[in-house]
Each structure stands twice: as C-alpha cells, then as structure tokens.
Amino acid sequence: MATGRWQAGVKLVALGLAAALLLAGLDQLTRERIADQQQRRALATLTELLPPGSFDNNLVDDHIDLDLAGFEQPARVYRARAAGAPVAVIFDLVTGRGYSGDIRMLVAADPQGRVLGVRVLEHRETPGLGDRIEIERSDWIRQFTGTRLGEPAEERWATSRRGGDFDGLTSATITAEAVVQAVRAALETLDQTDQQRLWQPETGSG
Ligand SMILES: Cc1cc2nc3c(=O)[nH]c(=O)nc-3n(C[C@H](O)[C@H](O)[C@H](O)COP(=O)(O)O)c2cc1C
CATH class of the missing domain: 1.20.5 (Single alpha-helices involved in coiled-coils or other helix-helix interfaces)
Known part of the structure; x- marks a missing residue:
C-alpha cells in the first residue's frame, strides 16, 4: 500500500x-x-526604403552593430550592396526618449549620408498625438528624406518648436523631438564610423 x-x-x-x-x-x-x-x-x-532593384545582397545576413552616442542600445546597421559596392545603410535603432518610452525606427541613408527614408516600426505613443510619427497616420515622417548632416545646419536639427527646421507635431513635441534626434544620431554615427569597418563583410554569425 x-x-x-x-x-x-x-x-x-x-x-x-x-x-x-x-x-x-x-x-x-x-x-x-x-x-x-x-x-x-x-x-x-x-x-x-530602398529603390527597387538597387541592391542584390541579402540584407538579413549583412549587418553590423554600432553604438549611438547617448543611446542605451547599439543600432543594428543593415548594409545594401550592388555587385559588392555600397548602396545604402539602414539603421534599426531604439530611442528611449519617446513620451511613453521606446520608439523603434529605421533610418536609411546612402553612403554619402543622405537620408533615403525613415520609418517607425514600434512605439507606444498616444493615439491621435504621438502616433502621427507612423506613416499610416500622417506624412510627418517623410520630411527627413533628402536631409543630411549640414542640411539643415547642425543647430537647426530640431523641431520648429525648439528653434529648428523640422515640423513638429502639435501637442506631441516630445515624440517629434525624439525622432528628429534619433535620425541625427544615426547620421552622426554614419559620419564618424570608419568606412572600411562599416562595409567590411561579416566574419561571425552575428
Ligand atoms: C493624455 C496625454 C497624452 C500625451 N501624449 C503625448 C505624446 O504621445 N507625445 C508627446 O510628445 N506628448 C504627449 N503628451 C504631452 C503633452 O501633449 C505635452 O504638452 C507636449 O508633449 C508638449 O508639446 P507641445 O509643446 O507641442 O504642446 C501627452 C499628454 C497627455 C495629457
């Protein structure tokens, strides 16, 4: 028993x-x-974000991680190439400066540092206020296309509310400013990273 x-x-x-x-x-x-x-x-x-047919490599497998000054997490930087030659980089980054916390976004730029496009992937900003950073909600995010460091001038990389050249979002200045500063940070990192290191093929599985 x-x-x-x-x-x-x-x-x-x-x-x-x-x-x-x-x-x-x-x-x-x-x-x-x-x-x-x-x-x-x-x-x-x-x-x-990239012109169709402009690259021929597999982006998923072609990336490096780069630190962004003042950001908690490094950015994953995807590299687009055509016949091995640099075409564009796309920063997949997270800024913690949103009104409700993290905003994850993509910043695409050509090898000369000119922005090809910016998109927000994930955020928790307020519907009707901060969520206008989504391309589905407004065209606000399109204003970055064609910009680069120096265009606008360094001191004008801010929303108009903070004395800069970028349109803000009414009642969502914190959200808008977070995005502007994240785009600027990506471009600064691109500018400061050694080109050889940036485009070096990956050796590890990363
Ligand atoms: C319920 C509520 C939700 C808010 N959501 C946001 C937001 O998503 N993004 C933002 O920047 N500010 C948000 N705010 C903050 C205010 O709108 C704040 O005044 C604003 O960020 C300052 O921007 P302004 O200078 O354009 O007024 C929110 C405030 C409240 C009360």
Missing part, C-alpha cells in the same frame, strides 16, 4: 515535470516566432 502511494507520487511528479517542460518549450517557440515575425516585418519595411 505504502509502495503504491509512493509510486503514484513519483508518477505525479514526473507528469508535472513533463508538463512544465512542454510549456517552457511552447513558450520558447512562441517567443521565437514573434521575434521572427517582427524581424520579417522590419525587413519588409527596410526594403521599402
């Missing part, structure tokens, strides 16, 4: 362990799927 109860106990514990393992596995799988989907969405947006 005592042995029977003991065996039943062992079975229960084993069952519990198996269930826990199964759940942990499923959880991990779900996380990986979500990360995968996010990555795929990011890459779809990424290619949207």
Whole structure:
C-alpha cells in the first residue's frame, strides 16, 4: 500500500515535470516566432526604403552593430550592396526618449549620408498625438528624406518648436523631438564610423 502511494507520487511528479517542460518549450517557440515575425516585418519595411532593384545582397545576413552616442542600445546597421559596392545603410535603432518610452525606427541613408527614408516600426505613443510619427497616420515622417548632416545646419536639427527646421507635431513635441534626434544620431554615427569597418563583410554569425 505504502509502495503504491509512493509510486503514484513519483508518477505525479514526473507528469508535472513533463508538463512544465512542454510549456517552457511552447513558450520558447512562441517567443521565437514573434521575434521572427517582427524581424520579417522590419525587413519588409527596410526594403521599402530602398529603390527597387538597387541592391542584390541579402540584407538579413549583412549587418553590423554600432553604438549611438547617448543611446542605451547599439543600432543594428543593415548594409545594401550592388555587385559588392555600397548602396545604402539602414539603421534599426531604439530611442528611449519617446513620451511613453521606446520608439523603434529605421533610418536609411546612402553612403554619402543622405537620408533615403525613415520609418517607425514600434512605439507606444498616444493615439491621435504621438502616433502621427507612423506613416499610416500622417506624412510627418517623410520630411527627413533628402536631409543630411549640414542640411539643415547642425543647430537647426530640431523641431520648429525648439528653434529648428523640422515640423513638429502639435501637442506631441516630445515624440517629434525624439525622432528628429534619433535620425541625427544615426547620421552622426554614419559620419564618424570608419568606412572600411562599416562595409567590411561579416566574419561571425552575428
Ligand atoms: C493624455 C496625454 C497624452 C500625451 N501624449 C503625448 C505624446 O504621445 N507625445 C508627446 O510628445 N506628448 C504627449 N503628451 C504631452 C503633452 O501633449 C505635452 O504638452 C507636449 O508633449 C508638449 O508639446 P507641445 O509643446 O507641442 O504642446 C501627452 C499628454 C497627455 C495629457
């Protein structure tokens, strides 16, 4: 009798362990799927920023991580090439200066540092206020295309509300300013990074 109860106990514990393992596995799988989907969405947006047919490499596999001065996380920088020659870089970066926290965005620039386009991928800004940084909500984000360091002049890289050349967003100056400063930071990093290092093919799996 005592042995029977003991065996039943062992079975229960084993069952519990198996269930826990199964759940942990499923959880991990779900996380990986979500990360995968996010990555795929990011890459779809990424290619949207580049002229069609302008590059022939696989962007997913061609990137380096670069630190952005004053930012917590390094940016992942995808590199577009045509027959091996530099075509564009796309910064996938997160600024923590949004009104409601992190804003993840893509900043594409040509090798001379001119902006090809900017898109916001993820944010938690207020609907109707800060969310106008999304291209689906307004054209505000398009104003960066064609800019570069010096155009506008350095001291005018700010929203009009803060004395700069960029349009702000009414009642969402914090959000708008966060995006302006993130674009500027990407361009500054691009400007300060050694070209050879920037375009060097990856050696690790990264
Ligand atoms: C409910 C609520 C939501 C807000 N959402 C945002 C936002 O998404 N982005 C932002 O910059 N400021 C947001 N604000 C802050 C104010 O609008 C703040 O006054 C503004 O950032 C200052 O910008 P302004 O100079 O254009 O008025 C929010 C304020 C409140 C009360």
